[in-house]
Amino acid sequence: MIDITPGQIDEAMDWLSSISDKEGKGTTRLLYSKSWVEAQNSLKDLFEKSGMQTEFDAVGNLYATIEGSETPEVIIASGSHVDTVVNGGRLDGQLGIMSAYLAIKGLIEKYGQPKKSLRIISLAEEEGSRFPYTFWGSKNLFNIADPKDVSDITDSEGISFVDAMHEAGFDFQEEPSKFSKMDAFVELHIEQGNFLEEENLKVGVVNAIVGQKRYSIKLKGEANHAGTTLMKYRKDVVECMSRIIVEVIDRAKEIGDPLVVTFGQVDVVPNVVNVVPGEVEFSIDMRHTDQDALNDFAKEVEALIQGHAEVKGIDSTVELWMDEPPVPMNDEIIQIIEQVCKDQNLSYQVMHSGAGHDSQIFAPRVPTGMIFVPSIKGISHNPEEHTEAVDIEQGIQALAAALKKLAY
Known part of the structure; x- marks a missing residue:
């Protein structure tokens, strides 16, 4: 197990969720907004201070990589989306980014350089909260986003997608993404439902997205x-x-x-x-x-x-x-996550996801797995969204152990 405390988790989540376009409770960080730009650049600085190589792609997805010592071309990735809904909670999406950071940082501190490369992905957008388009980040990562679908759309204030993208310093992707090749992807996310809490379980091993x-x-x-x-x-x-x-x-x-x-x-x-x-x-x-x-x-x-x-x-x-269509997760990665939960005596359950996630874009193209942590009362997309840090810790330990099996 890596060395991590609930206090470190809360500190990390409070820091990232505080980067918002609105003051007060909740986080509003919409695609290509000022707070979105600040968050991505702040994450870039954080990752670089930890010794990671960082790079943005054309549309604003952020990648932070620790190169492997033996087979650096093999990429084991984790992360989630950096955008939020309007007045959202402190966990949805951004928990996956910070969990990947804490897990990989803990692995490096304890075990040194991985044999395969480890990568954090902070995806530009998933929610569709500012513009009527979803999965802009992951669809561009896998070269399946059509620029025509966003060329004429605007937000609620009449600002065009293209103008907002250019103002943030990004543009359409003309060449296929060089980041699309990876050998595994594991996303940690809050459940956004109440099954784990009701069953008094701490980790969900996702086998499919509905x-x-x-x-x-x-x-x-x-x-x-x-x-x-x-x-x-x-x-x-x-x-x-x-x-x-x-x-x-x-x-x-x-x-x-x-x-x-x-x-x-x-x-x-x-x-x-x-x-x-x-x-x-x-x-x-x-x-x-x-x-x-x-x-x-x-x-x-x-x-x-x-x-x-x-x-x-x-x-x-x-x-x-x-x-x-339903999207199954990769059987091998499901087995790896389930085994590390057993090895660490974590309270877990194999389950499906009733909500959509970036992993449903990854899974048909990359061996993919998901880990859930409980949501108190199942509340999400709301400032009251919350998971106790002691429960998040179990999810991060499961993520770290799975990444260790895949990359070390």
């Missing part, structure tokens, strides 16, 4: 007088939606974990107290670790929507606007 389907459903019935239109004559879209919601949720509970479904957004027209609603648009978010199971549930839901609409004489439109 696939997601997101829908916009539109129902068009007939707006009418709330007092004079008898119940049997109504084409009430809210009633139809309500029946769909109850039946879909009941079916999801019947199927059971790891399937989840959420109805999170509703827009009713005319949305007044004394008119039978004539139009409604609502969202459905469904997730599962198994593609076939996710597809089967989606077919059920689509048929159910159509069936209820036909019975009520209501027109229905079903638009699938996100269809991301």
